[in-house]
Amino acid sequence: MEIKSVGVIGAGTMGNGIAHVFARSGYDVVLVDVEQRFLDRGLETIRKNLDREVTKEKITAEVRDAAMPRIAATVDRKKLAACDFIVEAASERFEIKSELFRDLDQLCRPEVILSSNTSSISITKLAAVTKRPDKVIGMHFFNPVPMMKLVEVIRGLATSDETYATVKQLAEKLDKNPVEVNDAPGFVSNRVLMPLLNEAMYAVMEGVATPEAVDQVFKLGMAHPMGPLTLADFIGLDVCLDIMCVMLAGLGDPKYRPCPLLIKMVDAGWLGRKSGRGFYQYQ
């Protein structure tokens, strides 16, 4: 089956970026969220980001003008029934995603692949709530989606070779580089990245160095484009904590214990850039 229309669930940070890249590459997109204001905000972000790409001469004005009308935003999930492929990018909660996958399984044609952009939830577990576990897969994009080249493609225990091949090709059509990974807590990206961020937080908590100094070490010494604490603020400290908890529970090794300073900051509502305060102040 040729994929022409794609359903994207969730119009937040990742969902609007995913809708952006599919529309930019010529796919029709049905973008679904639970409230109209989230869709309006997502569409506004897509509009701004497409304009920025034109200004930076990454795309032409024609590509931008053709992309926007391809996106149909709706709060009516039933509109996904006509889609040829699904990317779920709703909030990182198993209850939310399992309810969605159960319903999508009823709603979508039997041959349609259901993919998730989850950062840490088991693809195998999501697949198990459907009657098509061979057609469930992880399609893990990176933030900001229009710019980042990587798509981590995660195979659940039952994911078929055909499903994997389709998603790999689709990622390439979006001008992304797919990398194959098996299902395990945190996959590869977060399994390796999050302990680094967590350890940087321990260094601050124990007074080894200030956040600025830790970040400088990584920027100047390891040529990282941003230091680990700037990155943690960018990702969201609540998201970092959730991922550490998923890895601790799933892998059972105390090396994944979230830093107590991270827990305290999340309790205080210091969630990083999005809340105006994290390891740095943003207002």
Ligand SMILES: NC(=O)c1ccc[n+]([C@@H]2O[C@H](COP(=O)([O-])OP(=O)(O)OC[C@H]3O[C@@H](n4cnc5c(N)ncnc54)[C@H](O)[C@@H]3O)[C@@H](O)[C@H]2O)c1
């Ligand atoms: N933020 C990142 O850097 C990043 C990177 C890679 C993957 N992810 C993953 O992408 C997913 C989305 O993360 P985000 O950062 O975009 O979150 P977000 O909070 O910005 O957006 C989530 C959106 O999902 C919507 N939503 C919640 N329940 C829904 C439902 N039942 N139906 C439709 N929409 C629903 C919310 O209203 C919200 O607009 C998560 O699984 C997250 O782990 C995030």
